Amino acid sequence: MALGGEESEKELENSNLVEIGKEIVVKLKGLPLGHLLYAKKPEHHLWLAFKDNELSRVLKQRKETQFMLSILELSYSPLQFSLKQCFLYCAIFPKDYNIPKDEVIKQWMAQGFIKSIKSISTLEPNDIGEDYFMELLSRSFFQDVTRNEMGDIIKFKIHDLMNDLACSIVKNEYVTMDEKDKVVIERTRHISIYHKFGIKFGSFKLLFEAKNLRTLIIDAPTHNGKKALNLISTKFLQWRTLCLNFAYATPSEVLPKSIGKLKHLRYLKIMLFHLLFLPNSITKLHNLETLIFDGCKRLQELPRDAENWMKLRYLSLARNWEIKLLPDFIAALHNLETFILQDCSLLRELPKGIKKCVNFKHLDLHGCSALTHLPKGLGELTSLQTMNLIVLKKDTGCDLSELNRLNKLKGKLTIKGLEVCTADDLEMNSFNLPLKLGVLK
Template identity: 30%
Template sequence: MGKLNELENDPLAPLLLSYNDFPPMIKLCFLYCAVFPKGYNIEKDELIKLWMAQGYIRPIGNKEMEVIGQEYFDYLATRSFFQKFDKDDEDNVTRCKMSDAVHDFAQFLTKHEYFSIEADGSEESLTKTSLEKFRHSMLVLGRRASFPVSIFKAKKLRSLLIHSEFEVSFHVLQGLFDHLTCLRALKITGKVSWGQNSIYAIPKEIEKLVHLRYLKLSLLMREELPDIVCELFNLQTLEVEHCPRLKRLPQGIGKLVNLRHLIYYYSNLDYMPKGFERLTCLRTLTEFVVSGGKYSGKACNIEGLRHLNHLGGVFRITGLGNVTDVDEAENAELEKKRNVVDLGLWFDKDEEGEEADHEEIIEALKPHSNLVALDILGFKGKITFPKWIMSLNNLKSLHLRSCEKCEILPPLGKLPSLETLYIAGMSGKRVGDEFFGIGSDCNIAFPKLKFLRVVDMFEWEEWGFGITRSNVKEDVMVMPCLNYLDIQFCFKLKALPGYLLEITALEKLEILCCPILEQRYRKGTGEDWAKVAHVPTITINRQYVQGIF
């Protein structure tokens, strides 16, 4: 109360009025933000995971902790305690900042428990205040700074977030793990500068961090995470990023039964360890790698996904070319993973040899109809794509890449929500009317499509000339919302359909390495220049022919 009385006649007093109305758990969540330096870009999803690690978010009924965390974030945002939001393509907030006044207010309320240091020279002193009182800290260390080992005295520290432009040495890590055994959140990251700020080994003393719930490491220069990490039974989040040498997760990872988020960006895993199927609490998984026979004694097959039904967000399965048993694919039960909204199915393969029928495999991998984005890579079905694509009524983005043997596209024009379509590396010579799906049950093809890119269709010659304004009913429309049309490396394509070029919404046309199209739509002299002249921005071979994008 003493702190709050000090603010009664202060410019920060209006913030105090709002703060006093906060529910107790939201007060804790707000105060935690004092750990960040002024002007820091706060990653929303990371912040929620850090709140979870501190126990500030408790389950309520069947509601996910992550959902509750989002509600807490929104509560603070709507009261202007967060601002300057970055958003993704779906208008979801990804990052934010606190204003200087709000940051000062948070630090005033927590000045004996939270601190952040930004140093790029001599060691910042941590002796001004009793370190034993500190609970949460962030260190931002420039290249000329040295690690402030005096922080080892803060033995009750529960959060330590380090961003360093130099290597955090093995001995420093040993010291951290030896002394800061109350940690619930540990983050060690740096700028991508290979060799200067990398982590080359993880000391075995990490097993002392028995309370740790959040662990994030970047620039780890190892081929495998050590098995000792599997002794951290309370881990909720394990994240490694910018670790291109990483090939293996710990063989005992199945012990981490409380793990909710397993994230590994820019890594090259060989397989998923046996026991992975026990991680049934997982909400986030970057990638599930299906391995070939080389790792059969160590690896979990695709059937291991069966009970991981809480998975959500963005999820990719790679190595599908290694699947030899259709039943295993079916037993993965992707259709039960209703929270996965962005799915990648990649049919790469470890070794040469026979492959199972890709068409059977992909049909067995039917996702839930909630799917919003789908990326299919390397599929070798000889005729067409899976039938279930046409049941994805919520699909907004579809990428079909390097599906070399597929000659026929499904009637994608029937997908009611599709906004982005990317097609690359198919072998067909003609895209016919079936692509548009116009019929008695559909008189608008691609009703919401805004972006269409077609790349590397080396044999493609003709594009759906059966539909023209003279032989269809007046109420039939094709891609009425198309805004951006991009055609690249389609060497044999003779022309673009006239009805596409008549779309009034079309704002940009891009043509690259398509010699026939280049001649046909050349400004002023091309035989069909008049058909595209109304498009505000046109580039041919990356040269602006019209407009400035």
């Protein structure tokens, strides 16, 4: 990796680079620095200077742990500022945690770590975040990736030593609260609470020390969920990211109205099994980019009017068993790129105007067994890359011909309602489907 494959083996041997590289490898004790040396270019004087200066300074560390962290810091130091921010943010996750890749990229965006590149109009923040992730992965900051059936990375881990490195740099700015006592101070900006055995309400008092909190992630059951929700949504108004997974242990049936005060919120994830309704005040969150209400299995409907959500790019309502209809305002969310409706088993239909969501890239309808049809005009969603279900219906719904315009579609697709198609329909419109899709059911 360090040599980059740019020169022949004979040329490398003549330049003594291989010998210098072998000396460096022995001193590193297996820790990764390949990309750092590649960045210095395979030149004799640069590698020799690294071995004799930077590496020699680190080798003077007496404690083994400090030695390893110092070696890894050599990889961290030359990173561009945005990459440093994205890597350090991962200190908010506990060790050996499977981090959802897409979610953490959206949280990077919520914190302002990712900016659009004006000179390249087609490169969106999410695409830049994907590039950042792959860069950090290639430099060994991330590892142990999990892939889906299409080969896309969906989860990853951080080595314990890399986690230690991040924590040593951020100190008390990022705090992960678990069974051990943690220090929360005024400069603390990001807090996560991961505790499978539950969290006591008294632990929330520690949050008050962080006067300008930007991130709160709670993935821990508590029997005081309603009280906690009221508390955190009135005391902290500067949040960019809020994730609450109280699951089955929370008796709350409704979110507090005060959640509408979190005007700076860009990323909101709520998982409350008993949640029945959403307050209308939630529609005031006009900076929302990501909204996730997964596993709210008793939630019956969304607010009817959410025109303030015009910045929304990602909306997930997965595993909401009680939702039967969706409000028409969804068709007005012109920036929406991803819509997840997985396992909404009672959902009957999509809004008729959904064809206006021309920026749609991903539409997940897996497990939506009650869908009677998809609306006409589906073929206008020409940016669609994945869509796993289409339900045909003669006259009132979409027909097979609309798939011909979806040239970017890939992956698996289940087609229901083929009985409404004539032999001519099948002959004229289905010849190129196997070329677009990996598998056609």
